Amino acid sequence: MRINKTVVGPLGADTARASKLLASFADASKLKNCTQREHCEGELLIEFFPDDDNRDIKTKQLAISMGQICRKRQRVVLSICRALLRSGRFEEARILCSISLSGPGSAQRYQLAGEIEHSLGNIQEAEAHWKTAVACDPEHIPSIDSLRSLYSKRGNTEQLRECEDQLSQATAGLILSEDDLRALIVHHPWLPLKRLGPAHDGGYVLMQQSGSYDLLLAGGAGANTLFEKDFCKHYAVDGHIFDPTVDRLPDECSRLKFHKLAICNVNSSSSTNLSTYLRDYRNVFVKMDVEGAEFAWIESISSEAVEHIKQIVVEFHGPFTKRRLRAIAGLTTTHALVHVHANNYARNQRVGSSAVPLLLEATFVRKDSHVSLKTNTMPFPTRLDYPNIPDRPDTELNFWPFVSSESNLQ
Numbered sequence: 510m511r512i513n514k515t516v517v518g519p520l521g522a523d524t525a526r527a528s529k530l531l532a533s534f535a536d537a538s539k540l541k542n543c544t545q546r547e548h549c550e551g552e553l554l555i556e557f558f559p560d561d562d563n564r565d566i567k568t569k570q571l572a573i574s575m576g577q578i579c580r581k582r583q584r585v586v587l588s589i590c591r592a593l594l595r596s597g598r599f600e601e602a603r604i605l606c607s608i609s610l611s612g613p614g615s616a617q618r619y620q621l622a623g624e625i626e627h628s629l630g631n632i633q634e635a636e637a638h639w640k641t642a643v644a645c646d647p648e649h650i651p652s653i654d655s656l657r658s659l660y661s662k663r664g665n666t667e668q669l670r671e672c673e674d675q676l677s678q679a680t681a682g683l684i685l686s687e688d689d690l691r692a693l694i695v696h697h698p699w700l701p702l703k704r705l706g707p708a709h710d711g712g713y714v715l716m717q718q719s720g721s722y723d724l725l726l727a728g729g730a731g732a733n734t735l736f737e738k739d740f741c742k743h744y745a746v747d748g749h750i751f752d753p754t755v756d757r758l759p760d761e762c763s764r765l766k767f768h769k770l771a772i773c774n775v776n777s778s779s780s781t782n783l784s785t786y787l788r789d790y791r792n793v794f795v796k797m798d799v800e801g802a803e804f805a806w807i808e809s810i811s812s813e814a815v816e817h818i819k820q821i822v823v824e825f826h827g828p829f830t831k832r833r834l835r836a837i838a839g840l841t842t843t844h845a846l847v848h849v850h851a852n853n854y855a856r857n858q859r860v861g862s863s864a865v866p867l868l869l870e871a872t873f874v875r876k877d878s879h880v881s882l883k884t885n886t887m888p889f890p891t892r893l894d895y896p897n898i899p900d901r902p903d904t905e906l907n908f909w910p911f912v913s914s915e916s917n918l919q
Contacts, residue, residue, distance in 0.1 A: 590621055599628045615801040615826075616646035623655060632659070645773070645805065648679040648830050682830040687861040687909075689831055692838035693869075694910040695885040698847040699877070702893055705743065706736030710897040713796065713822040714848045716874050722746050722819060724790045726783055728772035728806075729798035734760045736796065741765060744794075751781060772799045774809035782806055787814040797823040807836045815843050820874050827867035828858050844873035845882055849889055849911055851904035852897045863909055868897075884913035 593602035602625050606618070623638035636659060642652035657672035698716050706712035713736055725748030727737050734750065741748050741764040748764060753771040771780040787793060787810070795818050797803050803823050821844065825837075851857075852868035876882070888907035896903040906912065 587618060587621060590625070594621075594625055594628065599625055603629065616642040616649035616652055617801065618642075619645065620649065620652045620655065623652070627655075635659070643675070646801070647675070648682050648832055650676065650679050650683075653679060679830075682832055683828065685829065685831065685834070685860045687863050689834050690860055690863060690865060690910045692834045692841055693846065693849070693865060693871075694913065695849055696845045696847055697883045697885050697887075698874070699880045699882075702848060702872075702891075704893045705739040707733070708895045709899050710852075711736055712895065713870065713872070714850065714891075714893045715794075715820060715822055715872055716847055718820060718874065720792065722792050722794045724748065724786065724793045725796070726786055726793055727751065727796040728783075728803075729796075729800070730755055730758055730767070734758055734762065734765060737765055738762050740794065740796075746794075749786065751783075753779065771802065772797065772806050773802050774805040782809045784810060784814055787817045791817050792819040793817055794819060795821045795823075797821065801826040804833045804836050807840055812843070815840065816875075818844070818875065820872070822870070822872050824852065825869045825871060827855070827865065827869070829860075829865050840873060843876060845876050846871055847874050847885075848872040848891075849906060850894045851889070851906055853901045853904045854897055857904070866904060866906070885911070886913060888912050 587606075590602045590606045593599075593605065603622075606622050606625055619638045619642035623635040623642065626632075626638060627635035636656065639652045639655045639659075642649050643656070646652075653672055653676045657669060657676060660669040660672060700719070701717050702714050703717055704712055704714050711733060722744050723746065725737060725740055725744075725746055727734075727748060727750045730750050730752035737748055737750060738760065740746070741762065746764070747766070749766050749768060750758060751768045751770045751772055753769055756769065758765065758767045768781070772783070773780045774782055776782055776784065783795070783806070797806070799806070803825060821840075825833075848871070850870040851866035852870060855867035857864040857866050888905065889911060890903045890905070894903065
């Protein structure tokens with residue numbers, strides 16, 4: 510694939526130029542060949558960041574521009590950080606990564622921040638980032654392995670043994686059986702489905718339940734709030750949006766209140782697990798697209814709080830592990846999984862003779878005692894689904910656990 514290098518140049522304050530850069534960067538990211546993709550990304554970065562005294566300023570301006578125009582800002586920021594790190598441009602990578610860590614985030618981000626600090630010789634800072642990554646995700650193997658290497662070089666026997674135990678548990682958690690996937694068995698919706706939001710990335714399918722909602726809680730804003738605005742208008746309800754990576758909502762809406770907070774497993778000055786909101790309402794709709802933090806959030810909410818959620822749409826970010834699937838299984842004690850859609854941005858994770866998408870959009874509905882659940886027998890995608898990346902074919906899910914038959918249920 511040829512990348513048109515004329516679309517990139519000095520940024521200045523021109524967000525249109527940044528937008529063109531990201532479009533070219535997105536073209537490069539679609540390449541299946543890793544070496545070819547990294548080469549294209551490298552070309553873009555070398556041309557975009559000229560070797561002059563204003564490079565750090567331009568890096569910061571790029572991050573600000575991306576926050577305004579790119580829905581999946583974090584993925585693009587991390588891709589650029591990695592390319593800068595590979596090119597030996599550690600200070601630029603550090604500036605860009607520090608902006609992406611404006612609030613509690615995914616283990617992936619802290620792992621990368623640790624790699625950058627380690628490359629700069631800041632060992633204590635690197636260790637702190639890797640510890641934070643493991644705190645975000647106790648099964649994050651790259652961060653555990655980085656700490657293990659660090660403690661091995663230091664000769665810290667006790668800490669090394671602890672890391673090796675963690676690594677052993679995390680590795681074992683990756684060895685899945687098909688039985689582990691029972692948490693992802695889809696049930697036939699007992700009421701009609703509908704789609705809200707844009708046709709492609711950012712839109713979600715939900716079940717049209719009887720009765721009303723009393724609140725919308727949305728984790729992750731991105732570059733548009735079309736789903737949230739559609740939901741508030743359709744159900745005449747107010748909502749809260751949480752996202753630590755942007756300073757304001759891209760689209761103003763009188764019914765939506767913005768909070769610069771991360772969704773995770775604790776409540777603090779920079780994060781929330783939504784427990785204070787769920788406590789005061791009984792029929793809440795939750796939308797969750799928080800780049801991997803959804804598992805820690807699910808584990809942290811009480812059974813009473815879960816009962817107050819009428820419906821959830823969530824994008825799960827793999828890889829799936831035994832612990833993550835146990836968290837989903839806990840959710841299915843009160844909620845039924847009634848719809849799934851594979852985000853075609855990512856591939857599938859093989860599990861025995863089955864598979865699970867590394868990016869999976871899922872709809873959970875609070876169980877009704879008057880309804881007898883039946884497993885789904887229809888393949889995905891449905892007529893309500895659209896590919897997240899429009900020019901790629903959608904990913905088919907026509908196998909267990911997403912589609913069941915009498916033969917594989919016995």
